[in-house]
Amino acid sequence: GGFIGLEVAAGARALGASVTVVETTERLLGRAATVALSDFVREAHERRGTRILLNAKVTGLTGQHRVTGVELADGSAIPADVVVVGIGALPRTDLADQLGLEVGPLGIVVDEHARTSDGLTVAAGDCAVGPNPFSRGVPGPTRLESVPHATDQARAAAATLAGHPAAYATVPWFWSDQADLRLQMAGLPHGADQLVVRGDVAAERFSVLSFRDGLLLAVESVGSSADYLAVKRALEKGMTIDAAAAADHSVPLKRLITPAHGTRTS
Ligand SMILES: Cc1cc2nc3c(=O)[nH]c(=O)nc-3n(C[C@H](O)[C@H](O)[C@H](O)COP(=O)(O)OP(=O)(O)OC[C@H]3O[C@@H](n4cnc5c(N)ncnc54)[C@H](O)[C@@H]3O)c2cc1C
Known part of the structure; x- marks a missing residue:
């Protein structure tokens, strides 16, 4: 249920395979995404015919010379021709x-x-x-x-x-293409105490903005590149966006960028 598993799942499903994603925690993309995006991604994959199992732990693979199935902790089994293990990586230190x-x-x-x-x-x-x-x-x-x-x-x-130290100060940004969905993320949403969803979730064109103490932390956009770019720009400039104003999708986010303490700049 991370990016790699979901991208593979979307690709396999698009090729007509019967696909099951087994995720051990209670939501997809749990390390990287807000709950709002996790919920959307689950529904979007299910709409496209992928089966998603949450709180489900793989305990073993079956098969003699090649895999024939996946065993789960609850005693159930899923028949499989191909298994992709996408469970994260540890740094070699x-x-x-x-x-x-x-x-x-x-x-x-x-x-x-x-x-x-x-x-x-x-x-x-x-x-x-x-x-x-x-x-x-x-x-x-x-x-x-x-x-x-x-x-x-x-x-x-x-x-x-080279003897010219320059502090690392780049806004973190990520992307993930899953089926026909383009996810774009900027900033780090961890520690958010407020989420603002703008756009049309049902139409799969929306953004989730994360805030803490009213300060903009991050954006997760689905099919909404303008929102992604506006938040990335705001973060790069050390600025913020008013949470209440951001909820109005008729106003472009780039018009709402303000210094972190107050006055609007453009
Ligand atoms: C399947 C997959 C899909 C991904 N998709 C995306 C994506 O779509 N977008 C994205 O932004 N990121 C993606 N990532 C993550 C991205 O690949 C990594 O963040 C990126 O490669 C990190 O670069 P790196 O140089 O730190 O590490 P690596 O690319 O892992 O390179 C480290 C290298 O160091 C070598 N090494 C390790 N130990 C030693 C040693 N002691 N001596 C010498 N060499 C050593 C390793 O063999 C390796 O070649 C993906 C990762 C995976 C696995």
Whole structure:
């Protein structure tokens, strides 16, 4: 029930396969998305004919020379010709361990310049965990798994090695194409205390904006690139959008961008 599993499921379903997604937690995309997007994604896949099982744990595979089925913890079984295991990845930290670098439960610890604990070695990408300016005060380090993050943090690492440290300060952004749906996300929604849904969920064209203490944290857009771009731009400029005003879909979000403390700018 993560991005990889759902993208494969959508592709297989589009080719006519009978597809079941088995997710061990209570919702899809639980690590990355808000509950609002998780619920929508489940319904969208079900509408397209994919069976989604939540709170269901795989305990084994059956078959002699090739797989014939998947066994679940509740004793049930799902016949299968092909099984795709998309259950996340763990960073390989053995090299960092050998160097005596600080390694936390999530990965190799770095600062905003991609510097590790010895002050000389850099780490970037999926293996690195560090501060992210776009967590907007939500405590705790962040480890992101995305191509844009890996390349942007690598630039910060290269600048550090070249002796011109420039803090990593790129708005996290992600995309996922699932069937005919284009999901675009910017910012980090963790720690949100308010969600605003704008647009038409039934028509599969809408956005979910996340806020904490009234401050804009993130956007998740489905078929609504203008919303995604407006929020990404607001976050890049350290600005915000009023939550109540954002709910009115007739007003473009780019017209609602204001400094984090008040006055509208455009
Ligand atoms: C199936 C799949 C689909 C994905 N789809 C998307 C997507 O659509 N969009 C997106 O943004 N992201 C996607 N991702 C995530 C994205 O691939 C990663 O975030 C990105 O590749 C991270 O780059 P990286 O350089 O940090 O790590 P990697 O790309 O994993 O590269 C690390 C390299 O280091 C090597 N290595 C490890 N240990 C050592 C060592 N001790 N010595 C030397 N080499 C070593 C590894 O073998 C590997 O080649 C996807 C990931 C997967 C698995």
